[in-house]
Amino acid sequence: MVLKWGKDYCCDTKGIKMELKVEKHETLIIRPRIKMWMARAITIVLLWTSLVQLIALGELLGPSLLRGMPYCFSSPSVDKFLAPAKAVLPPKRIYRNNGYLLVSCNGGLNQMRSAICDMVAIARHLNVTLIVPELDKASFWADSSDFKDIFDVDHFITSLRDEVRIIKILPPKIKKRVELGLLYSMPPISWSNISYYENQVLPLLLKHKVIHLNRTDARLANNGLPAEIQKLRCRVNFNALRFTTQIEELGRRIVKVLREKGPFLALHLRYEMDMLAFSGCTHDCDSKEEEELTRMRYAYPGWKEKVINSELKRKEGLCPLTPEETALVLSALGIDHNVQIYIASGEIYGGEKRMASLLGEFPNLVRKETLLEPSELMYFQNHSSQMAAVDYLVSLESDIFIPTYDGNMAKVVEGHRRFLGFKKTILLDRRLLVNLIDQYYNGLLSWDEFFTAVKEAHAYRMGSPKRRIIIPDKPKEEDYFYANPQECLQLLDEPLEST
Ligand SMILES: *[C@@H]1O[C@H](CO)[C@@H](O)[C@H](O)[C@H]1NC(C)=O
Ligand SMILES: *[C@@H]1O[C@H](CO)[C@@H](O)[C@H](O)[C@H]1NC(C)=O
Ligand SMILES: *[C@@H]1O[C@H](CO)[C@@H](O)[C@H](O)[C@H]1NC(C)=O
Ligand SMILES: *[C@@H]1O[C@H](CO)[C@@H](O)[C@H](O)[C@H]1NC(C)=O
Numbered sequence: 001m002v003l004k005w006g007k008d009y010c011c012d013t014k015g016i017k018m019e020l021k022v023e024k025h026e027t028l029i030i031r032p033r034i035k036m037w038m039a040r041a042i043t044i045v046l047l048w049t050s051l052v053q054l055i056a057l058g059e060l061l062g063p064s065l066l067r068g069m070p071y072c073f074s075s076p077s078v079d080k081f082l083a084p085a086k087a088v089l090p091p092k093r094i095y096r097n098n099g100y101l102l103v104s105c106n107g108g109l110n111q112m113r114s115a116i117c118d119m120v121a122i123a124r125h126l127n128v129t130l131i132v133p134e135l136d137k138a139s140f141w142a143d144s145s146d147f148k149d150i151f152d153v154d155h156f157i158t159s160l161r162d163e164v165r166i167i168k169i170l171p172p173k174i175k176k177r178v179e180l181g182l183l184y185s186m187p188p189i190s191w192s193n194i195s196y197y198e199n200q201v202l203p204l205l206l207k208h209k210v211i212h213l214n215r216t217d218a219r220l221a222n223n224g225l226p227a228e229i230q231k232l233r234c235r236v237n238f239n240a241l242r243f244t245t246q247i248e249e250l251g252r253r254i255v256k257v258l259r260e261k262g263p264f265l266a267l268h269l270r271y272e273m274d275m276l277a278f279s280g281c282t283h284d285c286d287s288k289e290e291e292e293l294t295r296m297r298y299a300y301p302g303w304k305e306k307v308i309n310s311e312l313k314r315k316e317g318l319c320p321l322t323p324e325e326t327a328l329v330l331s332a333l334g335i336d337h338n339v340q341i342y343i344a345s346g347e348i349y350g351g352e353k354r355m356a357s358l359l360g361e362f363p364n365l366v367r368k369e370t371l372l373e374p375s376e377l378m379y380f381q382n383h384s385s386q387m388a389a390v391d392y393l394v395s396l397e398s399d400i401f402i403p404t405y406d407g408n409m410a411k412v413v414e415g416h417r418r419f420l421g422f423k424k425t426i427l428l429d430r431r432l433l434v435n436l437i438d439q440y441y442n443g444l445l446s447w448d449e450f451f452t453a454v455k456e457a458h459a460y461r462m463g464s465p466k467r468r469i470i471i472p473d474k475p476k477e478e479d480y481f482y483a484n485p486q487e488c489l490q491l492l493d494e495p496l497e498s499t
Contacts (some may be wrong), residue, residue, distance in 0.1 A: 026096045069096050089160035097165070098127045099205035100174055102183075102212040104134045109150070109388040110408035114482045117214035117236040121229045122220065124164040125194055126202050132156070132168050134215070139329050140274050140300070141384040150385055152242045159240045163232060176494055182209040187215035191475035193224050200329040223470050223483040233481065234488035237412075238419055249381065250372075251393030254342075260392075264340040266398035267330075268391070268413070270320040270405035272347045280308025281319035291352065316432025320405035323348065323358040325437055330402070331361060332454035333426065340364045342398065344391035344409075346384065401425045401463075411483040418463055418489055425463030432457050 007472040102117045105112040116133050123130040132147050147153055157166045170178060177183075184204060189196060194289055205211050213219070220233075243251070257262045276282065277296035282289065297303055321329065331337070341362050349353055359365050368377060368390065380386045388409065395401050395413045401423070403410030417423040433454070468479035468486055 007140055015196060021260070053122050055267065067206065089158050092161045092165070093163055095127045097129055098106050100170060101126075101128045101205070102130060102131050102170070102178075102210060103132070104136070104212070104214050104217055105216045106136045107139055107217050108136075108408060109385040110392070111217050112136060113406070114226070115219065115413055116241065117233045117482070119213070119216060119222040120160060120166075120236045120240070121232045122165060122194075122197050122201075123166075123287060124199060124232055125229060126205065128205060129167060131164045131170055132166060132461045135385070143383050143385040145383050145385050149383070150243060150247065150389055151252075152244055155242050156240050160236065163235075170210065183210065183212050185212040185214045188213055188219045190215075190218045191221045192219060193221045193425070194226065194229060209381070218475070220481075222468065222475055222478055227487055230481070230487040234419070234485050237482065238416065238486075238488075243393065245377075246391045247386055248393065250376065250382065251353045251390050251397075253376070254368065254371055254390065254394050258342060258366070261340060263399040264342050265335065265400040266342045266344045266391075267403060268344045268394040268395065268403035268405075268410055269323065269326060269348060270338040270403065270407055270410070271323055271326075271348050271350075272346050273353070275320055275405065277406070278303050279313065279319060280305070280310055281313060282310045283319060284322050284324065285350075314434055315428070315431070319430070319431060319434075321428065321433070323355050325434070326404055327358040327361040328440070329428065329433055329454060332451045333458060334451075334455065335362075335400075337362055338364060340366055342394055343367045344395045344425055346387065359449060376378065382446070396423075398418065398423065402428065404428065405430075415480075415482045415485050416464060418465075418484060422464050422489075424457060427461040427463065429457050429461060465489065467491070 002289070004075060018494065043439055084450055101119070101123050103115075105115045105119075107115070112133075112135055119133060120130060131152055135143075135145060135147055135150070137144050145288070147156075153168070157168075160166060169175065186204070188201060201211070220229075242248070273293070273296065276285075277293040278300075280293070280297060285293065297308075310319070330341075339362070341364060341450070343365060368387070381389065387407075392409065392413060395409075401413060401417055403413070405425075414425045414427065417425050436450055436453050439445045440447070466484070468481070468484050471478040
């Protein structure tokens with residue numbers, strides 16, 4: 001069976017119902033599942049945002065960005081009757097300032113993205129002034145980009161001004177104190193609830209006037225937070241964080257080239273050297289590669305786990321799928337062999353040689369480098385976070401998104417696609433898959449048995465509405481807030497709120 005592609009979206013005249021035809025006889029009706037608060041917030045945001053920006057955004061992300069919203073826009077008609085207007089900003093929130101919060105994000109782009117959302121929510125709740133977050137320049141990716149090189153910093157500041165004051169640099173008096181070395185730095189305890197920030201961090205802020213949070217990953221719990229905090233995390237993620245015009249422009253160009261040829265699947269093939277070295281996953285690597293990856297792991301002091309049994313780890317579902325495994329799984333999922341597959345990743349370990357089997361099965365594999373001229377990529381090439389931002393945009397837009405590992409990008413894009421109307425994201429059950437793959441390779445399963453087992457196992461892993469799994473005291477094992485921000489989505493089993 002082959003996955004049939006139909007019209008990928010359509011808005012009816014009132015914009016109430018939208019259809020996504022996935023298979024020939026199967027029509028999935030998507031109703032606006034966004035709660036009323038979000039609809040209201042979005043309406044306000046749309047008013048604030050200058051129309052020029054709206055039109056530009058609309059061109060890039062098309063109706064699908066707006067799919068989750070209660071209206072449908074198409075840029076040509078917006079173009080016709082709306083001339084560029086001055087931005088209408090929300091009124092500033094007036095509050096007694098409890099101090100200044102400096103934050104240094106750690107990790108790659110998507111880890112930092114969710115951290116920024118957390119930090120805004122914390123600053124809002126503590127009534128402090130947030131300084132535009134500093135991004136990690138020393139992580140594995142070694143990207144020198146600042147916040148303003150990746151995100152539209154002015155939009156970030158102004159669109160949130162009814163919640164929290166955000167400024168680009170510390171006021172001179174406070175800055176002088178910091179320069180004298182009088183800065184209180186601390187890493188907040190990870191996965192904390194808001195009481196921790198109220199009881200432990202606020203007193204320090206009141207005492208020192210400014211504090212520096214020097215780690216930001218997973219600093220807020222997934223669950224047990226007031227609804228307004230969860231909603232603010234979403235508002236930052238889906239409205240306030242917008243990439244720079246240059247990045248959006250590049251993403252738009254890639255999507256346009258892909259769309260001209262039809263539907264496309266975005267494959268976040270996390271078969272990259274850092275991932276393999278870090279995780280110790282060397283399945284199907286030769287001894288030279290194994291050695292190289294191990295050497296790299298020992299070279300990074302931040303990577304704590306050094307002695308790793310690759311096969312054991314793989315059996316537990318903790319390894320990214322290899323390109324060969326991915327080819328087999330995509331076939332078993334019934335993905336059309338001629339569909340365009342956009343590789344949303346950096347350099348694949350082992351290069352062309354390693355990609356041969358995937359390319360053999362799916363000849364329409366494309367990458368940024370094959371779709372664009374070198375000159376178009378030149379200014380982004382040395383900035384891995386900017387390249388990752390482009391992949392993020394293309395992945396949001398894709399008809400199907402499949403990550404081969406559940407890292408930060410996989411999770412944040414999954415959540416964002418849920419927000420955009422539960423766009424199809426196939427969440428691979430790697431533990432089960434490697435087991436099935438081994439049985440198939442060993443002749444214990446026929447292709448038909450393999451195919452049926454893979455299909456059945458993933459029937460309910462398509463990114464459709466569901467509740468987050470909560471595991472008390474095991475935040476790393478439960479569902480991640482940003483992968484399924486259910487507080488910001490209208491789930492199917494809930495009646496629409498009549499507010
Ligand atoms: C923050 O300000 C609001 C009023 O805007 C007030 O109700 C709240 O108690 C303040 N919270 C803190 C932690 O200062
Ligand atoms: C954060 O600050 C604490 C306290 O000053 C320090 O011990 C720690 O090494 C810092 N961590 C990072 C990642 O800079
Ligand atoms: C917040 O966390 C603290 C300590 O981890 C815990 O004692 C408290 O019950 C939590 N509060 C809520 C509202 O979950
Ligand atoms: C990117 O980095 C490489 C190696 O450091 C350098 O040779 C090249 O000029 C840089 N390209 C741009 C556009 O800055």
